[in-house]
Amino acid sequence: xxxxxxxxxxxxxxxxxxxxxxxxxxxxxxxxxxxxxxxxxxxxxxxxxxxxxxxxxxxxxxxxxxxxxxxxxxxxxxxxxxxxxxxxxxxxxxxxxxxxxxxxxxxxxxxxxxxxxxxxxxxxxxxxxxxxxxxxxxxxxxxxxxxxxxxxxxxxxxxxxxxxxxxxxxxxxxxxxxxxxxxxxxxxxxxxxxxxxxxxxxxxxxxxxxxxxxxxxxxxxxxxxxxxxxxxxxxxxxxxxxxxxxxxxxxxxxxxxxxxxxxxxxxxxxxxxxxxxxxxxxxxxxxxxxxxxxxxxxxxxxxxxxxxxxxxxxxxxxxxxxxxxxxxxxxxx
Amino acid sequence: xxxxxxxxxxxxxxxxxxxxxxxxxxxxxxxxxxxxxxxxxxxxxxxxxxxxxxxxxxxxxxxxxxxxxxxxxxxxxxxxxxxxxxxxxxxxxxxxxxxxxxxxxxxxxxxxxxxxxxxxxxxxxxxxxxxxxxxxxxxxxxxxxxxxxxxxxxxxxxxxxxxxxxxxxxxxxxxxxxxxxxxxxxxxxxxxxxxxxxxxxxxxxxxxxxxxxxxxxxxxxxxxxxxxxxxxxxxxxxxxxxxxxxxxxxxxxxxxxxxxxxxxxxxxxxxxxxxxxxxxxxxxxxxxxxxxxxxxxxxxxxxxxxxxxxxxxxxxxxxxxxxxxxxxxxxxx
Numbered sequence: 001x002x003x004x005x006x007x008x009x010x011x012x013x014x015x016x017x018x019x020x021x022x023x024x025x026x027x028x029x030x031x032x033x034x035x036x037x038x039x040x041x042x043x044x045x046x047x048x049x050x051x052x053x054x055x056x057x058x059x060x061x062x063x064x065x066x067x068x069x070x071x072x073x074x075x076x077x078x079x080x081x082x083x084x085x086x087x088x089x090x091x092x093x094x095x096x097x098x099x100x101x102x103x104x105x106x107x108x109x110x111x112x113x114x115x116x117x118x119x120x121x122x123x124x125x126x127x128x129x130x131x132x133x134x135x136x137x138x139x140x141x142x143x144x145x146x147x148x149x150x151x152x153x154x155x156x157x158x159x160x161x162x163x164x165x166x167x168x169x170x171x172x173x174x175x176x177x178x179x180x181x182x183x184x185x186x187x188x189x190x191x192x193x194x195x196x197x198x199x200x201x202x203x204x205x206x207x208x209x210x211x212x213x214x215x216x217x218x219x220x221x222x223x224x225x226x227x228x229x230x231x232x233x234x235x236x237x238x239x240x241x242x243x244x245x246x247x248x249x250x251x252x253x254x255x256x257x258x259x260x261x262x263x264x265x266x267x268x269x270x271x272x273x274x275x276x277x278x279x280x281x282x283x284x285x286x287x288x289x290x291x292x293x294x295x296x297x298x299x300x301x302x303x304x305x306x307x308x309x310x311x312x313x314x315x316x317x318x319x320x321x322x323x324x325x326x327x328x329x330x331x332x333x
Numbered sequence: 334x335x336x337x338x339x340x341x342x343x344x345x346x347x348x349x350x351x352x353x354x355x356x357x358x359x360x361x362x363x364x365x366x367x368x369x370x371x372x373x374x375x376x377x378x379x380x381x382x383x384x385x386x387x388x389x390x391x392x393x394x395x396x397x398x399x400x401x402x403x404x405x406x407x408x409x410x411x412x413x414x415x416x417x418x419x420x421x422x423x424x425x426x427x428x429x430x431x432x433x434x435x436x437x438x439x440x441x442x443x444x445x446x447x448x449x450x451x452x453x454x455x456x457x458x459x460x461x462x463x464x465x466x467x468x469x470x471x472x473x474x475x476x477x478x479x480x481x482x483x484x485x486x487x488x489x490x491x492x493x494x495x496x497x498x499x500x501x502x503x504x505x506x507x508x509x510x511x512x513x514x515x516x517x518x519x520x521x522x523x524x525x526x527x528x529x530x531x532x533x534x535x536x537x538x539x540x541x542x543x544x545x546x547x548x549x550x551x552x553x554x555x556x557x558x559x560x561x562x563x564x565x566x567x568x569x570x571x572x573x574x575x576x577x578x579x580x581x582x583x584x585x586x587x588x589x590x591x592x593x594x595x596x597x598x599x600x601x602x603x604x605x606x607x608x609x610x611x612x613x614x615x616x617x618x619x620x621x622x623x624x625x626x627x628x629x630x631x632x633x634x635x636x637x638x639x640x641x642x643x644x645x646x647x648x649x650x651x652x653x654x655x656x657x658x659x660x661x662x663x664x665x666x
Binding site for chain 1: 464465475478479510512519520521523542543544545546547548558559560562563564565566567568569570571572573574575577578579582583585588589591592593595596599600603
């Protein structure tokens with residue numbers, strides 16, 4: 001198994017990326033193809049005592065940043081480490097690709113370099129998120145702001161395959177994000193998608209309200225990329241606002257500081273349970289090869305998690321299962 | 334000032350509704366017209382020592398429930414306490430209407446009995462929500478699942494008037510809920526709305542991400558009713574999930590129970606600060622008279638808050654200001 005890894009993606013590249021890669025080689029026996037400035041990779045590895053055993057390097061002079069137009073990965077930044085990795089993936093020089101770089105550029109590159117699975121209308125970005133029960137997959141969480149019902153049906157089909165194959169959750173359920181649980185709720189997108197999902201043969205449990213998502217209402221939450229992104233960030237923002245307020249409470253006086261010391265170990269457990277990054281990364285689903293987006297501020301542990309998830313993505317044949325199972329959308333541009 | 338109050342709206346009607354009304358008469362000197370089953374109102378008031386001084390009753394034999402189709406307020410349930418109140422508001426027998434009953438029925442009734450302000454495409458439901466700074470208005474939070482850009486422009490105009498007039502926030506800013514802060518972010522609805530808001534003369538501060546909303550990113554957050562409802566419920570669900578987990582942590586052992594006792598008073602302060610119901614209610618904006626939706630599980634204090642807000646809605650002439658300021662939408666059905 002050989003995973004291609006963008007050595008210059010994310011806020012902590014290349015050091016943390018290299019550290020994560022080293023763990024994946026040592027722990028999982030993976031072979032890694034790094035893309036990026038070879039000289040800098042070798043220098044950083046040497047300076048930090050990181051062994052490059054089990055890794056090869058494909059030199060790429062450029063880096064695409066969060067501030068670059070996503071589309072520039074196809075032209076102005078076509079020599080960046082991310083584009084190089086995607087081209088090598090498409091050429092069969094590796095089994096999967098992992099990057100912690102710009103989400104927009106990765107989606108653009110995955111769609112136009114690795115290319116869509118035939119019949120898939122739009123690739124989607126899935127996000128594994130923590131709930132009070134098991135983690136669930138939110139799809140789409142930002143790749144497609146404007147969606148049609150058939151796209152949401154495909155997101156459900158792909159999300160279900162991802163959960164059953166890559167996460168081994170054979171009983172994974174599908175819920176449609178909506179503003180009420182009754183069948184007639186929502187706008188035209190939700191009404192039409194509900195009808196499609198009902199007829200799909202998928203384990204569709206109906207509409208799910210945003211308020212029930214954090215408690216684990218369904219294993220795959222299906223929605224358009226605009227709403228999915230709002231949901232994701234609303235939950236993030238609320239957790240961060242509450243944690244910030246709790247910190248202030250614990251700092252009020254000596255008594256509350258003492259209280260903080262007493263609950264601190266438990267709070268850490270909760271914080272870690274709510275940390276989505278530990279699931280490794282967000283899969284780009286609907287393209288011809290496994291592509292995983294790791295969190296932009298990924299450290300070595302998160303990069304390792306993403307590489308591990310990418311390997312499972314490959315081993316379980318989820319891309320072939322999607323290819324076989326998906327209802328082709330009407331042809332379009 | 335005379336406020337019409339649905340005595341049979343919400344989970345705690347009529348007892349808590351009557352208690353809230355009594356407070357409004359005694360504290361604010363309001364005159365109240367109660368709608369609902371007169372005999373039951375008089376019996377509950379007598380049994381609980383509630384004075385009906387300053388109140389009149391308009392008998393209405395029926396009650397519309399959360400499970401009834403919203404549209405039934407116009408036909409099958411046209412004799413319910415909510416419909417009776419809205420008809421009397423339209424007829425000029427009161428200055429504003431307050432109900433804790435079904436949101437859908439209230440929106441339907443407000444639109445077709447009280448009627449839209451001329452030029453307003455769709456009335457919207459605003460929700461006053463707590464942030465780390467001052468409360469902000471989320472509009473639309475559920476009245477219109479499918480929206481066009483001109484509707485969002487009107488929501489912004491109406492929301493701005495509501496905040497400056499009713500809440501006295503003369504420096505209120507407008508933010509467009511989006512999945513990134515850059516101007517080119519979002520789907521076609523956001524792109525076109527951004528352009529309209531930029532040209533509107535409103536204090537538009539640009540796109541706001543859901544993650545920054547709880548911290549108080551703008552005073553009016555404009556979005557379609559589908560996304561607004563998802564945002565609202567995602568924040569609610571996340572707070573409730575976290576609070577539930579914190580409770581479990583505090584119950585772990587003797588030490589954590591002791592810690593809980595030390596921070597409890599501060600936690601209560603935070604909980605109260607995050608309790609949206611204390612702002613009284615959600616205004617229905619865009620109809621010819623002030624209409625306020627109080628929370629379904631409103632107690633006497635919340636009903637009083639809603640009556641107080643309704644009185645301010647009347648006194649500040651916000652409806653006339655909306656009538657004067659709004660850009661008429663293209664005529665439609």
